[in-house]
Amino acid sequence: MRIKTLLLIVFGALASCQSPLPLLHFPSGQAPLNEIFSFEVELVDGPAESVSVDADMPAHGHGMITAPVVIKIDETHYRVDGMMLHMPGYWEIYVEVSRNGQSERFMVPLTLEAWQ
Amino acid sequence: MAIVSLALGLVSMMQLSVDLTDDELRAMLSLSPPESPTPRAKPTNKFADNPKAIELGEKLFFREGLAGEGTTQSCASCHNPDLGWADGIQFAKGDGVGTLNTPTVRNSAFSNFVFWDGRADSLWAQAAHPIESPIEMHGSRLGVLHTINDDVELKKLWVELFGELPKYLTSDIGALHAAPNEEFGEIWQGIKASEQLAINTAFVKTLKAIAAFERTVISKHSNFDLFVNGLRKNDIELIEKLSPQAQRGMQLFVGKANCINCHFGPLLSDGQFHNIGLEPYQDILPVVGRPDGIEKVRLDLFNGRNRFSDDTSWKANGQMLYMISNEHTVGALKTPSLRDVALTAPYMHDGRFATLEAVVQFYSLLPGFPGIGHREETLNRLLLSDDELAELVAFLKSLSSL
Missing domain, CATH: 1.10.760.10 (Cytochrome c-like domain)
Structure with missing residues (x-):
């Protein structure tokens, strides 16, 4: 599952943006199902003015039931608290990075299984 | 099925009445893990396990x-x-x-x-x-x-x-x-x-x-658990605890009917809140659901963040910190555990269905329009046959504590 998740992250980010993708570091290597968790965002192409994170289940027509909070750790690292992907299925995690008054949105696809 | 079952050491899979896909097999096993779940520590109550x-x-x-x-x-x-x-x-x-x-x-x-x-x-x-x-x-x-x-x-x-x-x-x-x-x-x-x-x-x-x-009032092993144990131990006698009809219902539950989308894990519940789109009932005002619950829990003098809690930290009360209500949570009500569900008729938040048969019929047909908010969009009409409805009910009844 860890390899699958990482592959999805790379594919999704490359598919949606021109800039180098931010790296997402999940504490146990993968996003858990139906539990509050934190993860880190690493900006590989330098500092940004702000980073925000959201997630959605397109097929369900809804997003998360929590509002995550992004905390700056240093110039290129951010911690995201309060994430919860509460249902199994296909999720899209959105990382929005703002630089020089412009924002760029990265989409990271992720599939959670009921049995993970 | 063969690859996963062999990987899991389930040499007795041939005794099943149904032919499960790898995903269905994994899903089924997740409903009855080898170790029975125990309630998490509750730091807001230092007497919880005293x-x-x-x-x-x-x-x-x-x-x-x-x-x-x-x-x-x-x-x-x-x-x-x-x-x-x-x-x-x-x-x-x-x-x-x-x-x-x-x-x-x-x-x-x-x-x-x-x-x-x-x-x-x-x-x-x-x-x-x-x-x-x-x-x-x-x-x-x-x-x-x-x-x-x-x-x-x-x-x-x-x-x-x-x-x-x-x-x-x-x-x-x-x-x-x-x-x-x-x-x-x-x-x-x-x-x-x-x-x-x-x-x-x-x-x-x-x-x-x-x-x-x-906290001590917890379901015990059911026939379904014995059946899964039987698969793990290659014990035919235990496998036979789940009738062929209930086995087919279990396959529907984790597969075609996709009940597992909200009823997952050993409790067969995500513990979350969903709007399943029940029609208005009699002259009772529809329940606002989760938005109302969030407002009330935040104001509750006895919530985990207030002075009477034994641990007011955000670590102990994480869901309180981040929970939100929006248009998608209107009408959303808690997913009940399906353990021992056969013993708790009538069903739904307003007890409108007297039997499990009526409940699965509702999910099969999804009649009418929600009394409030909008229905969880993953719910689709299943149009199950009478046999399939009976199979699902047989599986639900196999979840009763022995």
Whole structure:
């Protein structure tokens, strides 16, 4: 599952943006199902003015039931608290990075299984 | 199936009445893990797993007239062990009649939020509500403390565990009932702040003992669990505990019917809140659901972040910090556990369905339009055959504790 998740992250980010993708570091290597968790965002192409994170289940027509909070750790690292992907299925995690008054949105696809 | 079953050492898969895909097999196993789940630690209640608190809590739970002078009910009046720790009737009935079906106490220890809309964030916070509800036990926090003070056995256990009861109970000017609500608010306001604090503190300790007992009310192994154990141990006798009909129902549950989307994990519940799109019922106003629950839990004097909690940190109360309500949570109500579901008829938050057959029929047809909000979009009409409906029900009935 860890390899699958990482592959999805790379594919999704490359598919949606021109800039180098931010790296997402999940504490146990993968996003858990139906539990509050934190993860880190690493900006590989330098500092940004702000980073925000959201997630959605397109097929369900809804997003998360929590509002995550992004905390700056240093110039290129951010911690995201309060994430919860509460249902199994296909999720899209959105990382929005703002630089020089412009924002760029990265989409990271992720599939959670009921049995993970 | 072969690759996964061999990888898991399930050499007895050939004994099954159904041919499961790899995903269906993994899903089925996740519903009955080798180790039975135990409730997570509850740091907001330092007595949660204290044996003396459990003993006291059990006596409090079954004590008739617990809520004080003039009251007659116990917690068990509506949470009857012989009725699946619920009441077997459509609407909760105490001193009055409500418009909601009584949820079971069983497995409630696994919940992050309690009540259909999650308006309490712990079992101890939940227990305060029925005690002071005019349509339930119709008593007061002061009334509960009088009951304990006047009962030799309860008082002994209480004092051994928690220390002295509030002095107000034995003062000449003491009232029999007081609470910060419409009915007893005037009396409550007449009590000195320091005495109010002592009453609230003692009341919360009492609630925590009740919660400690409720944490022990947990489902036992079912025929479905024995069946899964049989697969793991290659024990044909155990495998036969799940009838071919129920096996087909299990396959529907994890596969075509996709019940597992919300009813996953060993409790067969995500513990979350969903709008399943029930039509309006009779002349009852639709329940707002989760948005209302979030507002109430944030304002609750007894939530995990307030002074009566034994751990007010955000670490212990993470879901309180980040939870949100929006248009998608309107009408969303809690997903019940399906463990022992056959024992807790009638079903749904308003008890509108008398049988499990009616429940699965609803999910198969999804009739009408939601009374409020919009239906969870992953719910699609399944149009199950009569045989399939019966198979699903057979599986649900196999989840009863033995």
